[in-house]
Amino acid sequence: MPGQNRERKVFKVVRGVDTSDGAGVRLTRVIGVPDLLQHDPFLLLDRFSSDKPDEYIGGFPPHPHRGFETVTYMIAGEMEHEDSAGNRGILKSGGVQWMTAGRGVIHSEMPRQESGLMQGFQLWLNLPKKEKMCEPRYQNIEPDEVPEVQLSPGVKVKVIAGEIGGMKGPVQGVYTDPEYYDLAMDGGSSVDFPVSGLKSCFLFVYQGSLLVSGELVEEGSLALLGEGDQVRVVAEKGPAKALVVAAVPIGEPIARGGPFVMNTREEIMQAYRDYESGKFDL
Ligand code: CO
Secondary structure: OOOOOOEOOEEEEEEOEEEEEOOOEEEEEEEOEOOEOOEOOEEEEEEEEEOOHHHOOOOEEEEEEEOEEEEEEEEEOOEEEEEOOOOEEEEOOOOEEEEEOOOOEEEEEEEOOOOOOEEEEEEEEEOOHHHOOOOOEEEEEOHHHOOEEEEEOOEEEEEEEOEEOOEEOOEOOOOOOOEEEEEEEOOOOEEEEEOOOOOEEEEEEEEOOEEEOOEEEOOOEEEEEOOOOEEEEEOOOOOEEEEEEEEOOOOOOOEEEOOEEEOOHHHHHHHHHHHHOOOOOO
């Protein structure tokens, strides 16, 4: 396709910051840190990965959200989730919970294991002003609903949202038209990974290291990609895995207050008042 293969360059590489959230869950925060407060429409990216129960057993007890979406993707382990709308389910290894908090949800995510590895990601995706107070919605994706496609020799992609290599992901109807891919590359493999030119995009390496548009990105680092339609990725030093995520930017003012993300400070204060007066208990 002539004229459609502008190369996206890496314009910033960010290393995560070790922190904890919920009831003492150790995690690495990569978006939502001083070095990268946000990357419109992405508000937060956490990676949790531990085989020490002390570092995850406390889980994420009940807490509210308003004004955006939370996406939990499990790589290893199991969590049970429950919310104020009566939804309940088990998030299994390879499964996804895509929650549109909208006007307000109280939810919890608790480990369903007392030993072994727990690994996964949580992404916060913003909503535009006109969608921030929408009805809450859940899309619970079972591991076997996530299709996998081979893009080139030694290069496989699990498609959670978006479409690539003729394969469509199960997550549909999300405002920012997100693409969410889990990329696995054999050592020595390479790919020209297509990403719509209209979208903000990042690549987060969570195993091994990758050459991204000629720049080495190590495990635990996130590469922000500039404008273009595709990115050249090479697994030069051995097998590697990465999340590739893209979505349409929103371009509105952002006001953050703990678990709420709105457009103005007054809307944040209103969210706290609504939560304290029980308006989130649907
Ligand atoms: Co939450």
